[in-house]
Structure formats: structure tokens, C-alpha cells
Amino acid sequence: MGLSAFTVIDIDPDLESDEFAGLSAGTDPRTYKQAMNSPDVLHWKKAMLEEINALIQNGTWDIVRLPEGEKAIGSGWVFRVKRNADGSIERYKGRFVAKGFSQHPGLDFTEVFAPTVPMATICLILAIAAIEGLHLCSVDISNAFLKGDLEEEIYMKQPEGFHELGPEYVLRLRKALYGLKQAARQWNKKLHATLIFMNFRRLESDHSVYIYERDGVCIIMPIFVDDITLAAKSQKALDKTVEELAKHFPLRDLGPTSFLLGIHITRDWGKRTVSLSQRQYIVDMLDRFGFSTCSPVSTPIDPGLRLIPEMGATTDEQKEFMFTIPYLSAVGALMYLGLTSRPDISNAVGILSRFSANPGPTHWNAVKHLFRYLQGTKDLKLVYWPDNSGQLFSTYTDAAHGDIKENGRSTGGYLVKFGTGAVSWNSKVQPFVALSTSEAEFIAAVEAGKEIFWMRNILKEFGYNIDGPSLLHCDNQSVIQVAKNPEHHERMKHLDLHFYWLRDAVENGAITITYLPTAEMPADSLTKPLTRQKVVDCRKLMGLDA
Helix, strand or coil: CCCCCCCCCCCCCCCCEEEEEEEECCCCCHHHHHHHHHCCHHHHHHHHHHHHHHHHHHHCCEEECCCCCCCCEEEEEEEEEEEEECEEEEEEEEEEECHHCCCCCCCCECCCCCCCCCHHHHHHHHHHHHHCCCCEEEECCCCCHHCCCCCCCCCCCCCCCCCCCCCCCEECCCCCCCCCCCCCCCCHHHHHHHHHCCCCCCEEEEEEEEEEEEECCCEEEEEEEEEEEEECCCCHHHHHHHHHCCCCCCCEEEEEEEEEEEEEEEEECCCEEEEEECHHHHHHHHCCCCCCCCCCCCCCCCCCCCCHHHHHHCCHHHHHHHCCCHHHHHHHHHHEEEEEEEEHHHHHHHHHCCCCCCCCCCHHHHHHHHHHHHHHHHCEEEEEECCCCCCCCCCEEEEEEEEEEEEEEEEEEEEECCEEEEEHHHEECCCCCCCCHHHHEEEEEHHHHHHHHHHHHHHCCCCCCCCCCEEEEEEEEEHHHHHHHHCCHHHCCCCHHHHHHHHHHHHHHCCEEEEHHHHHHHHHHHCCCHHHHHHHHHHHHHECCC
16 A cells, blocks of 8 residues: 555545445455455445544554564454444444454463453343433444553554555554453453543442442443443433543543444334344345345244264265355354344253354254244344333242253253343253253243342342342142252252252242243243244233334
């Protein structure tokens, strides 16, 4: 590109942002060479110039000769087309990154942990916003990782397309850069210090959530790296907070929250609802894997199908065929959907992920079946609105005893509803063999009880008064008796002591475990494949609605 990377560069005035409208960028270029040979090369060059300018203005590095005995880590470009909720192009983005995989622990990094808000917290806050009538807004911190200060001495190769001086010159990093192993941690430390200065308090139950409480104003702020959402009763308070945050960091005020982590968010103030939809994500996923015109089916997985490892690729012909199949990519894309807004596919995705080491044609057919189910249900939304249960939240648990025939293990699941919609759910194979249905159900109930305690803790930090017990619904009478009293001793005496924590929680009045018929159990679909009508019934109980 022939331009110096180390003086501020003017963007081409002929390349205006309105040129983004109507473009179909297709697959994002993955390398510098691909970007430069792309039909959209001018837009990628503009994105690169903007990125380099931001890095220069931030004082991210110094250009130095590489000291003797030191080694420079690699660098590269990452390109992405950012899209709106309807799939239209928002902007082209080029990110200059460090190849942090070549860093060495104890030399150029130590601690790397940084908290990231879990999806359960996001869903809970959105449900609270619906029921309590909170205003929601979003901001995006520009070049967030560059705000973190480095504590180590790190040298890095100069960026492709932007070189200064000779090949012996490298960049000595002064600020954290995307790709460095410690970058997220350093950014989080900077953001934490700023929010504490602004009189926010970090929650103990979730270190990625901050809360501001003063003079009758309460603001809840969940943080996903550099994407910040704010919720409060007062729109004026939100506007004031965004203005103050902008004094500390350059940011984009995205206005009322409508798109968050790939999820389209809509609300109806009159009905007091907030709805989560990933229709566009599903459309893009089906198109990516060649299923955009497939015929729909009515279940996530065929209830009569029993997948086993022996169905994996064994012959040379099968191995050659599966080598051309993007099984891992497809299951990964489905997994994200199952974790964010579609609890109805969680069990199916969990089953499919068990065969990632050696999938076969039968496993791939099951993936195609799930794609066809999504084709017919892509308009489903996870809807939050008030219910008349009288409970702040309700939890449901279920298990399928010994459904993993190859090792005898069981699948357990739980689902937590706040209002009408699910805010937290889990479908997981239990880590050891349960000797009876009661034992499998009891182990699943313990996992659900742990989630109940987390919900109680975070809701207390949000200001809710929780004095009475929280309901845990179970469809197994034996489990209810064991949770209350040491009954069925012969069947349960071998369990590890930590499982009896649930009995203490019931005795102390934190949890009340109660019977719920299987026909009314939304967690049923988290543990086993179901027939069409049961799938429809469980979707409604989960809060999924078109």
C-alpha cells in the first residue's frame, strides 16, 4: 500500500460510508493477501487505515531496533464484515492483531483471566427490564484493548502493508493489543478502575456486572469485553452515564438496545415484553452450510434415532466423505445458538457434540435434521413478560437415566424461568454412572439447586428481597422424599457427601422441592429427544413463541 504506518493518515474522502449500502461482501477475507485481492479492496484498505490511525493516536508502540537476544512475536490482520440485525452491512472492519500464540508464560505474560458476562446474566437482566419496565441502551468502546497498559516488555513485527525503516526494526508495544494473551485482562483492569471511579460497584456473584445505586437511581451494567449494556428506570440517568463514560473512553453510543451478541432484541412497552430472536443468525448459518432451501421438520432430533460412536467413519470411503464435511464447524455454530436463545435445541446439540472426534455419515444426517428443524422454526423468539405464578423465578429439573448406552451414564438438565421465559438452562451428561432413575434425578436436582443459589445471590445484589424459599420443580417423587429426609437409604447410601448439600438447602428453607407432572415439565426436552407435540409443548413452557 506504500503508506507510512507511523504518521496519522487521512482517509480517502471519496470513500464515503454510504457506499456500504447494498454491497454483498460474502465471506470475510481471512488474510491480508485475500483482502487485497478482494473486489471490496477499497473498503478493506479504508478499514486498515482507520485501524492504523487509531493505534498511532493511542501511542500503542514505539519503533525500535530489535535488541540482541530478544525475539519479536508475529503480527497479522483480521478482517470482518459487521452486519446489522437484518443482515445488511454496517461497516467493514480491519483489526491489526498480535500472534499471541507465540508468547511464553512467565516471560511476556503472567495472568490472563478476565471476566466475561455469561448468557444467563444477560437473559436475566433482559427479563428484569421487561417486567420492571427498565430502559436499555448499548455502547461500544472503540479499540478497547488498546486502553490497557502493558506491564511486560514485548516486541512485535510490523504490520503487513505498513513498514517503516528497515527489516531490523520492530514495534515495542506500550499498550495492550488484540491477540496478546494478557490484552483482555489489562483492558478489564482499566475499565474496572474507571467504573469504580464513577461510583459503580462490581457484583460479587458476577464480576462482569456493575451496579450504580445513589439518590434513588439504580443502573445495572453487564459487560461483554467492550460491549456494554445499561439498564435503568430513568432514561436521563442512562444518558448521563454514557456521557460520563465517554469522557474516559472513545465510544459509539448505539442508542436503545436492539442488537446484542448476535441477538436481535425487540420490546413492546404496552405488553411489557422483551423478545430475543436469532432469525438472521439462523438464515446465515443455513446459507453457510448449504441448507438455505431445505425442507423443515418438526423435531430437533429424530426421537427414534439412537446415535452411538460405532456409527463413526470406519471405511476409507466414509473417512474420505467426512473429510469434506464441516461437522465441527456446523456443531459449533449450532452450539452457540443453543446457548444463547434456543434452549429447545440444547439436548440435540449436546448429543451431536459427543461424536466430534470421529463423526460418520449417520451423525452428519442428524446435523442436517437439526438444520431442517431450524428452517421451520427460525422465527421463534424467546419472550420475557410477567407471569402470575407469584414466584420471582422458578426452576425445573429432569434426567434421562442411562440414556448413554455405551457407558451407562445419564443426561441431566435444568431450566430457570424469570417471568414467562427461560433465562438459564443446561443439558449435560453426568460425570459418572447413576445406579437408578432416582439417583440420576437427584444428581440433576443438585445441579439445579446450585443455579438457584446463584440466582438468589445475584437478585439480592440487584436489590430484590428474597426471604422465602425458591421453588425447584421435579417429576420424580422419590427425589423429593430423599431431598427432605434420609429415605431410600439402600439406594442412595453410596453417593458422595457433597450431593447431600441439597438436603441441607431444603432443610434451611432456601429451596422447596415440589412435584410437577412430566407433561408440564419444560426441562424434559433438555434430557431426551421428544415427539413433535412434546417439542411444541416444551417450547411454549420455555417461553419460545413465534
